[in-house]
Amino acid sequence: MTDLRIKHIVIAGGGTAGWMAAAAFAKVLGGDCTIRLVESEEIGTVRVGEGTVPHLKLFNDLLGIDDVEFIRNTSGTFKLGVQFNDWARLGDSYIHGFGSIGHDISLLPFHQFWIKARQRGVAEDIGAYSINTVAAPRGKFMPSATDVPKDSPLANIAYAYHFDAGLYARFLRRYAEQRGVRRSEGKIARVELRPDDGFVAALHLESGERIAGDLFIDCSGFRGLLIEQALHTGFDDCSHWLPCDRAIAVGCERTGPPTPYTRATARPAGWQWRIPLQHRTGNGHVYCSAHMSDDEATAVLLANLDGAPLGEPHRLRFTTGMRKQAWNRNVVALGLAAGFLEPLESTSIYMIQSGIARLLEMFPQRDFSPVLVDRYNARSRFEYERIRDFLILHYHATERDDTPFWNTCRTMSIPAQLDEYIRLFRDSGRFYRDGEEMFSTPSWVQVMLGQRIMPRGYHPLVDQMPEHDLAGFMASVGQVVNTCVEAMPMHQAFIDRVCPAMETA
Structure with a gap:
């Protein structure tokens, strides 16, 4: 044989x-x-x-x-999510946090109740109801706790790494x-x-x-x-949908405690990343060469660093696709x-x-x-x-018209399935995950809301909750999240105590 x-x-x-x-x-x-x-x-x-x-x-x-x-x-x-600045409008900021949002009820996700509450004026921004999106800007972090009830937000903290x-x-x-x-x-x-x-x-x-x-x-x-x-x-x-084709990367000196989130700031012809490490901060500018020269892109990056650059910027060229x-x-x-x-x-x-x-x-x-x-x-x-469409969503769902790049992204045609996702969500806040695609419903919901796709309506079963209970439900969820975040240690303190770096070169 x-x-x-x-x-x-x-x-x-x-x-x-x-x-x-x-x-x-x-x-x-x-x-x-x-x-x-x-x-x-x-x-x-x-x-x-x-x-x-x-x-x-x-x-x-x-x-x-x-x-x-x-x-x-x-x-x-550690990383609790990604902060997006200036994407839908200049001055906007939201966090795509890992993990769940609020507290689901029966067959309905929390955000369906939030839509109605927001329309009634009794809900804060969606980010107020997730432990990740509240903890991240406050500089708090801890892994999931094992000594709390299983339904506590502290028992289910989703995180990644830088x-x-x-x-x-x-x-x-x-x-x-x-x-x-x-x-x-x-x-x-x-x-x-x-x-x-x-x-x-x-x-x-x-x-x-x-x-x-x-x-x-x-x-x-x-x-x-x-x-x-x-x-x-x-x-x-697929560069006709994801037009950025260049990147410039450089490290810079740390100027403060590392944030437990990545920052992605929209720029005139792309966006800039900020990734905090223990010994330095990683930075990069991803941009479209049809709308910005390499020298201009380098100048934008170097003008927006937290600290002094460490070495010369490194340039990369790429074509999005597979x-x-x-x-x-x-x-x-x-x-x-x-x-x-x-x-x-x-x-x-x-x-x-x-x-x-x-x-x-x-x-x-x-x-x-x-x-x-x-x-x-x-x-x-x-x-x-599926990942491609999630990325396209960030570029296309914008109200920005201040540069030719953003005009192109805002007005371009998009894949049919992404268009269906957006239309369905805009109609009634519904999202149906396609099989085993990577990003979950909370991820799509946070980004669509962050990019100002606000649903016109909500699932009719939400109305089974009496009007007078809705405001109390929102307040209760928000209070639980805030109480949990207060109990979390600072990100830097957690690292110093548990896992300081062995190498700094």
Whole structure:
């Protein structure tokens, strides 16, 4: 009987994607196959401050890495959400907080009651009813408490992380190598394809070494060395919906305690991120080159830093979109090699994590069943398209007309499903999550309201609550949230006590 088991995995490229894949494969597959990672220090990576979504905790749990170990090794901080400034109108500010909003009743989400209460003038802004969105601007943070009732907001605090991407890759490298992953230093000079079926047979390094494998993971970044340059997979461009195609990144000195949230501030032709770490603050300006020059974008970034810049700004060029197939023959692309949807909602690392989990779930044999490949690609495309639409929402749902860039975003056509989401929400505040899409109902609700999409009506079952009880319900939920936030420690104090950074370089 022919042994069809995968015996040799080769990862092309390091960085966050490569070492996340190596660490996960080493942990899950153990000694069932060899894992080889090829990278070159000459190519290097950009050490930026990185933001995530709460899903990364599941990945760390899989590896057996707890929060304390992770934060200390990556100079990290905690993240309760993203603050958006100047997006719908100049002067506007709202927070997309992780976790739930208020208290659902029966079959109806809390925001349906809030809509009616807001129309009656007995409700505050929606952000007043979520522990994350109240705690974040006050600089408060704690993980979920285990000594409080299960229905307390303190028992269900959703959070993510900010961390140094370079330190994270270094941390995962140590983890992976301790579990048998072999690293090879060198540049890939040529990709050898099998003449009979066009599958990748081996990588040839500039040193002359030939590295053969059964399954190849492309983590070579935008170049897509295997998935595109060797296999010519093709790319679906979505820059007509997400027009930003440049980014400039630079760290700056810390000038105060790190905020437990990412800041995304709209600029004349894009937006600027601010990600607080323990030893510095990461900053970047994402912009559209059709509406702003590189020099202008650099000037905007440097004029809006909290502290003195640390080094020279690093410029990046990209095209938003995705490969036509993330898995082609015996190559699976992860990270930037698979596609890029810009960092507005910190989804890049999530999509690496999701791709790894999906591959392990559908782990193939050496005959590479096309049924598995097709299923993997279909799920990958679904995920990219749903995240893509969530990002488009931020740009399109705006009232800004002060620059040509925002005029273009406001008036552009949008994908049909996103248009349906907006029309349904504007009509009666309803949102129906599409299967297993990444962002939950509270996320869509917060962003649509934050972008000034105010529903005209609400679900008729809300009227089952007597009018005189509605104001009391809103006040009660708001009071519970405020009481819980008062009990939380300051973010900086929590870090100092539990997980101060091990490295500051």
